[in-house]
Amino acid sequence: MFSIASKMDAYSFLYHKWLDDGTRWYPLIAAYYLTYSCDFCCPYCANGANVPYRHLPNTTVSGQTALKILKRIRRHASHLILTGGEPFMHPDAGLVIRGTSELGFRTVVLTTNGERLPEFLPDIVGNVTDLVVSVDTLNAIKADAWYGKGQGTLDRVLENVEHANRVRAAAKRPFTLTLATVVTPNNIDDVYHVYDYARQRGCRFSASPEQQGVAPPKQLRASDSYRACFDFLLAEKARGGGNTVFPGHRTIRLPRRPQKPKSAQSRIKAGFGGFLEGGMVGDTGFEPVTPSLSS
Ligand SMILES: C[S@@+](CC[C@H](N)C(=O)[O-])C[C@H]1O[C@@H](n2cnc3c(N)ncnc32)[C@H](O)[C@@H]1O
Numbered sequence: 001m002f003s004i005a006s007k008m009d010a011y012s013f014l015y016h017k018w019l020d021d022g023t024r025w026y027p028l029i030a031a032y033y034l035t036y037s038c039d040f041c042c043p044y045c046a047n048g049a050n051v052p053y054r055h056l057p058n059t060t061v062s063g064q065t066a067l068k069i070l071k072r073i074r075r076h077a078s079h080l081i082l083t084g085g086e087p088f089m090h091p092d093a094g095l096v097i098r099g100t101s102e103l104g105f106r107t108v109v110l111t112t113n114g115e116r117l118p119e120f121l122p123d124i125v126g127n128v129t130d131l132v133v134s135v136d137t138l139n140a141i142k143a144d145a146w147y148g149k150g151q152g153t154l155d156r157v158l159e160n161v162e163h164a165n166r167v168r169a170a171a172k173r174p175f176t177l178t179l180a181t182v183v184t185p186n187n188i189d190d191v192y193h194v195y196d197y198a199r200q201r202g203c204r205f206s207a208s209p210e211q212q213g214v215a216p217p218k219q220l221r222a223s224d225s226y227r228a229c230f231d232f233l234l235a236e237k238a239r240g241g242g243n244t245v246f247p248g249h250r251t252i253r254l255p256r257r258p259q260k261p262k263s264a265q266s267r268i269k270a271g272f273g274g275f276l277e278g279g280m281v282g283d284t285g286f287e288p289v290t291p292s293l294s295s
């Protein structure tokens, strides 16, 4: 059920959207891209305009500057997603992670490919509330080919997941651990294995369709096995199953060309749908698909 704090967030969002001034809103959740760098090559990786994150111009700012931007965002959003690119490739990733809880975000979600996880677990404990590690398949040959970093990469990522799971179980302020799978026409059968793997370890599981631009590819939408896979996940979610599943296949319709915010202040307030994306120099955008990250 929703806490009083969540209700207050929803109230604030609706108040500013509908009653205060229709041109502005206070987001329910903000996503900050710490860096666009990434040394993985996931074949589906794209930013909503079909550009892989690693090919975006990387205007990374220092950790201190990132924290200043986040402080500004915190005035209007209680929940934060730290993402990238690969956030752990930012040279001050630890500093920023530690700083977010000092800023008082109530939820800090961190999404990662998991390769550098052990180094950052001390920063994560007590500061991150929800850790999300991408795992698209348990097939090592396929995964290693997708990552593009040579044989053994999936094994390392899974070792790191196991390690993180042990750390979270022992932590005084435990964080949730979610395994997140992007469903593409080439890994539908693998989703069941990742789901079982997550379940057996008491982890959460999230599945989202590959987005090409702002929609899943036709091949996926037309696929009976894709439909069956999400029907399975929805049935598991309804069943409870000891785990929470967040199939992220429902898209929120947004205007194709969101209005460009005018000032730094309005950047943090303008937009649609309760989701704000913040870039490294305070640039913002609007997420075409809102992934379900909490129950
Ligand atoms: C952009 S990544 C950044 C964090 C980290 N590098 C990772 O892969 O987890 C955040 C999430 O977006 C997913 N993602 C990337 N490109 C996508 C696409 N075209 N469609 C759907 N999900 C995508 C990734 O798999 C990951 O779960």
Ligand code: SF4
Residues within 6 Å of the ligand: 038, 039, 040, 041, 042, 045, 046, 053, 054, 084, 085, 086, 113
């Ligand atoms: S690890 Fe994340 S950012 Fe890197 S290529 Fe894969 S999806 Fe893209």
